[in-house]
Amino acid sequence: MNVSMNVGADMDTGANRNTGANTAGTAAAPPAPPVPPEERPPGLLAPPGASGADPETAGFWEGVSRGQLKVQACATCGHLRFPPRPMCPWCRSFERTWEPVSGKGSIWSYVVPHPPLLPAYAVLAPYNVIVVSLVEDAAIRMVGNLVAGPGAEINSVDPAEIEIGQPVQVTFRDAGGVSMPAWMPSET
């Protein structure tokens, strides 16, 4: 009894808006109309010029366009961070720069996507998606594909040969007119 009275009181006063919205507003709300592309939230790492491209990621793409992997760094405490964002999570500074990194890392995890797949990817299956941990900071992880070498397709590596912890080196490949980082096996 006490619980339901408290919930009712919160809803009446607006003190707990989330609870009120979830319990009272969801069922009756009409479906939201589609959001036009130009009004969608910024894409996390959408390339420059793409719908929803985020200017915060410009340094990343500037590096990629020149074949260089860059990671955002705090100009105050020096911590690297990825994905890029305006504020340092360690010291809360808004001062930031872009630092080139070696492009070396190791496979932290991977998946082999199974159907149903988008048509453009279905023709490439089986392919891999890997998560790479960078040597500069193991906490920085990037999602990409392991490929056999520069310019190779994302299905150029037999998924059965992929190993957790395997050293990799960044490379860059054309993905529909946009240069994208990918990863290839490395000795170190």
Ligand SMILES: [Zn+2]
């Ligand atoms: Zn900082």
